[in-house]
Amino acid sequence: MNHFQPVSLEHASRLVNHGPTVLVASADGSRRNLMAAAWSMPVEFTPPRIAVVIDKSTFTRELVMASGHFGLCVPGTALVDLTYALGSTSGRTLDKFAHHGLAPIRGPVLGLPLLEDGCAAWLECRLISEPHTEAAYDTCFGEVVAAAADARIFSGGHWNFRDDNAALQTIHHLGAGNFVRAGGVLRART
Ligand SMILES: Cc1cc2nc3c(=O)[nH]c(=O)nc-3n(C[C@H](O)[C@H](O)[C@H](O)COP(=O)(O)O)c2cc1C
Numbered sequence: 001m002n003h004f005q006p007v008s009l010e011h012a013s014r015l016v017n018h019g020p021t022v023l024v025a026s027a028d029g030s031r032r033n034l035m036a037a038a039w040s041m042p043v044e045f046t047p048p049r050i051a052v053v054i055d056k057s058t059f060t061r062e063l064v065m066a067s068g069h070f071g072l073c074v075p076g077t078a079l080v081d082l083t084y085a086l087g088s089t090s091g092r093t094l095d096k097f098a099h100h101g102l103a104p105i106r107g108p109v110l111g112l113p114l115l116e117d118g119c120a121a122w123l124e125c126r127l128i129s130e131p132h133t134e135a136a137y138d139t140c141f142g143e144v145v146a147a148a149a150d151a152r153i154f155s156g157g158h159w160n161f162r163d164d165n166a167a168l169q170t171i172h173h174l175g176a177g178n179f180v181r182a183g184g185v186l187r188a189r190t
Contacts (some may be wrong), residue, residue, distance in 0.1 A: 003150045004116050011157035012147040013042035015074060015121045016050060018159070018182060020170035023086060023119075024054060025071035025104070025112045026063035032104075032113045034096050035060040036087025038173040040072060048144040050125060055138050059091040064127060065134070070142055071112035074121040076153075076168035077181050082118070084177050109146040120168045121149035161185050 007015065016022065021038045039053035052072065054061045064070045075083050086096055097104060097113065104113035107124040114122045125142030133139060153160055153168040161169050161183050171179040 002116065003152050004148045005151045005155070007121065007147040007149050007154065008157070009048050009144060009147065010046070012048045012123055012144045013045070013050065014157060014159070015123060015147060015149060015154065016040050016072065017042055018170065019172060020074050020120075020182065021083060021173045021179065022052070023073040023075055023083065023115060024052060024060050024064075025073055025107075025114055025122075026060050026067065026069070027111070027113055028063045028066040031063055032095065032097060033059050033063055033091035034073075034086050034102070034113070034115065035091070036083050036173075037072075043141065049128065049141060050123070050144060051139050051141050053138045054140050061138075061140075064140060068127045068129070069110045069112055070125050070127060070140065071107055071110070071114050072123045072125065073115045073119045074149075074170055075115070076118055076120050077171055078167040079118040080171055080179055083171065083179075107146060116148075116150075118167075119150070120153050120170055121147065123147045 024037050026033045043051045110124045123144050124146040128141040153165045170182045
């Protein structure tokens with residue numbers, strides 16, 4: 001059973017606010033790809049905009065620049081091996097979706113190949129054209145145009161990390177294939 005529900009754009013930034021490692025989805029014509037990225041963050045409130053570092057040498061970057069779109073999928077702990085693998089090989093030489101037996105859904109607004117199985121959330125983003133930034137840096141900016149999350153872990157605009165949804169809890173890269181799982185929630189006194 002699929003538990004994904006749309007997330008309103010006003011809450012979309014919360015999906016990456018806590019710095020999860022994400023999978024950057026891209027496509028251009030018949031070419032499609034998925035790569036791991038540890039560096040992404042919200043940068044503007046309304047409309048919601050995010051930044052993600054996509055190295056210029058990657059196949060992902062080529063597809064993002066060609067299409068003007070990218071997606072961010074937020075993998076849960078169940079996908080830790082896959083996430084590392086997607087960040088250790090290039091889609092230039094193989095179709096990572098086929099290679100790993102992944103069945104993406106089609107994003108509702110931009111048609112991006114998005115992963116739901118094993119993921120906690122996804123966002124579809126329209127690349128914000130910044131020629132100077134694109135030439136000088138690896139950082140890409142995008143406006144979020146659609147978002148959704150698995151209601152078992154994100155609902156009503158909030159994450160809910162519990163013992164019973166550990167497989168969907170987000171992963172955070174420490175380096176060299178080591179990750180920590182989000183969890184151990186601390187509630188600050190109001
Ligand atoms: C956990 C992890 C996090 C990564 N984070 C980033 C990142 O934030 N930005 C980046 O450009 N590359 C990052 N990489 C490296 C890319 O995922 C890697 O270069 C990938 O092979 C590119 O794939 P592609 O050529 O198919 O696009 C990361 C790799 C791993 C394993």
